Amino acid sequence: MDETILQEIALARADVLARIAAAAKGAGRDAGSVQLVAVSKVQPEERIEAMLAAGQRIYGENRVQEAMTRWQPRREAGLDLELRLIGPLQSNKAKDAVALFDVIETLDREKLAAAMADASAKSGRAPRIYVQVNTGEEEQKAGVAAMEADAFIASARRDYGFAIEGLMCIPPADEPAGPHFALLAKIAARNGIAKLSMGMSADYETAVMFGATSVRVGSALFGARD
Numbered sequence: 001m002d003e004t005i006l007q008e009i010a011l012a013r014a015d016v017l018a019r020i021a022a023a024a025k026g027a028g029r030d031a032g033s034v035q036l037v038a039v040s041k042v043q044p045e046e047r048i049e050a051m052l053a054a055g056q057r058i059y060g061e062n063r064v065q066e067a068m069t070r071w072q073p074r075r076e077a078g079l080d081l082e083l084r085l086i087g088p089l090q091s092n093k094a095k096d097a098v099a100l101f102d103v104i105e106t107l108d109r110e111k112l113a114a115a116m117a118d119a120s121a122k123s124g125r126a127p128r129i130y131v132q133v134n135t136g137e138e139e140q141k142a143g144v145a146a147m148e149a150d151a152f153i154a155s156a157r158r159d160y161g162f163a164i165e166g167l168m169c170i171p172p173a174d175e176p177a178g179p180h181f182a183l184l185a186k187i188a189a190r191n192g193i194a195k196l197s198m199g200m201s202a203d204y205e206t207a208v209m210f211g212a213t214s215v216r217v218g219s220a221l222f223g224a225r226d
């Protein structure tokens with residue numbers, strides 16, 4: 001493999017990990033309480049290989065099909081991986097998603113909950129589940145509205161038997177992220193939910209200050225996506 005790419009990726013990862021550790025320390029938290037999810041969507045194979053060589057094991061993907069192509073062969077080859085779905089999921093892809101992912105972060109509606117529960121019952125595979133909250137109430141964005149989050153979480157637990165592990169959000173691009181992270185943390189706390197997936201390349205340090213337990217970082221790790 002190209003040595004330059006190996007070094008670039010290893011350095012970028014070390015830098016992001018150091019910033020996470022510093023932000024955690026500043027917030028009086030243990031650096032080990034924040035997991036780095038490397039967002040590998042659209043990245044070329046050589047950068048993926050370099051990231052694996054750097055020791056990164058947790059990856060986030062937006063699309064089921066793309067993730068299957070990229071990761072299924074590696075999984076079958078015995079690679080130790082944790083795969084997380086962080087993009088919107090269509091009900092008709094629930095079966096494939098449940099089969100591949102260890103964590104599905106984007107549960108946000110009843111129909112999808114039903115499809116995921118059905119796929120889990122049939123396959124015996126039960127990914128850990130996060131509910132996505134649309135904290136900015138953005139029309140075009142996935143996620144349950146903040147006002148409806150409590151009722152949705154209750155229903156996901158009661159009607160589908162899901163142990164909701166965490167909440168996830170993507171703040172509006174044109175607003176400070178802090179208030180959105182704070183809102184997500186508040187919804188999680190009042191629902192007894194421990195995990196928070198929040199923060200991307202531009203704002204992961206802020207997210208750690210607001211309690212993120214995992215950050216989803218793409219371009220700051222791999223370089224810009226084409």
Ligand SMILES: *Cc1c(COP(=O)(O)O)cnc(C)c1O
Pocket residue numbers: 039041062086087170199200201202216217218219220
């Ligand atoms: C693409 C993506 C990311 C990573 O974005 P970067 O700005 O490249 O870090 C994080 N979360 C979600 C949901 C994404 O779609």
